[in-house]
Amino acid sequence: xxxxxxxxxxxxxxxxxxxxxxxxxxxxxxxxxxxxxxxxxxxxxxxxxxxxxxxxxxxxxxxxxxxxxxxxxxxxxxxxxxxxxxxxxxxxxxxxxxxxxxxxxxxxxxxxxxxxxxxxxxxxxxxxxxxxxxxxxxxxxxxxxxxxxxxxxxxxxxxxxxxxxxxxxxxxxxxxxxxxxxxxxxxxx
Numbered sequence: 001x002x003x004x005x006x007x008x009x010x011x012x013x014x015x016x017x018x019x020x021x022x023x024x025x026x027x028x029x030x031x032x033x034x035x036x037x038x039x040x041x042x043x044x045x046x047x048x049x050x051x052x053x054x055x056x057x058x059x060x061x062x063x064x065x066x067x068x069x070x071x072x073x074x075x076x077x078x079x080x081x082x083x084x085x086x087x088x089x090x091x092x093x094x095x096x097x098x099x100x101x102x103x104x105x106x107x108x109x110x111x112x113x114x115x116x117x118x119x120x121x122x123x124x125x126x127x128x129x130x131x132x133x134x135x136x137x138x139x140x141x142x143x144x145x146x147x148x149x150x151x152x153x154x155x156x157x158x159x160x161x162x163x164x165x166x167x168x169x170x171x172x173x174x175x176x177x178x179x180x181x182x183x184x185x186x187x188x189x
Contacts, residue, residue, distance in 0.1 A: 007069065009056045009076045010034060014047040019107060019187035020077040021046050021087045022070060023055040024094025033057050038091050038112065038172045042179055049184045052081060058097075063121070066097045074105060087183050090114075092167065095133075099124050108132070108186045110179055113167050116142040116150045125154040132158050132182050134175060136165035 023039045026032030034040075034055040046053040056073050058066045074086055085107035090098035095111035096118025108130040111119075119142075124131060133151055135144045144161050151157055162175060169175055 007056055007059065007072055009054055009073055010043065011076070011080065012043050012047045012053045013080070014050050014052045016050060017047075017052040017081060017084060018050045019085045019087055019183070020052045020054060020081050021089055021183055022073050022077060023053060024070060024088065024090030024098050025055070025058070026091055027061060027093035028058045029061045032093060036091065038169065038175060039094075041172055041176045042089065045176060045180055046183065049180055051087070051183055051187065052077070052084075058093075061093070063097060063100065063118075066093075067100050070097060070101045071103065074101075074103060078105060085187055087186060089179060089183065091169075093118070096121075102127060108183075110134070110182060112175060112179065113139055113169065114142065114147065116146040119147065119150045122150075125151065125157075128155050130156050130158075130186055132160070134160050134162055134178060136162045136167055136169060138164070138166040141167050 025036045025039045034057050043053045043055050054073050054077050058069050086105045088098045089110035091112040095114035099122035102123045110132050112134045135147045
């Protein structure tokens with residue numbers, strides 16, 4: 001489906017959704033797209049847990065424009081489900097962008113392997129809505145200690161470390177399980 005701005009947006013609707021998840025992929029300049037295995041598996045699995053899923057490709061790697069892409073995708077979700085809360089879930093670059101999207105429709109943020117340099121530009125740290133940060137134990141770009149330092153003092157934020165994984169995650173199934181459980185617990189009626 002295309003939104004009014006011409007952006008291609010994929011929607012996987014749950015039968016009776018309790019929320020909508022907007023899924024953000026890794027860096028587009030390095031091959032990241034909406035079909036990344038983590039994003040693809042979340043897109044496939046969330047509707048079975050009563051969470052509709054939306055994915056799209058960033059139009060650019062420019063942070064401001066990428067942030068606008070997220071808002072446009074959220075607008076598509078709001079057109080389909082006007083009363084549902086939104087969870088913004090991103091991996092790597094997508095997590096960094098997610099941390100800059102502060103919108104009243106958002107119920108919470110899931111940030112997987114966020115670059116600590118991008119988190120330093122986050123606008124959500126002081127927000128009281130829930131945030132889950134998942135950091136691979138051996139992340140070569142943003143190790144857990146660096147991420148913990150950046151998010152120290154953030155409100156309503158939990159951090160978990162993904163044992164035995166680096167920035168590229170390896171098998172994504174443990175991350176998918178963790179993400180689906182956290183999102184579902186956040187929006188359960």
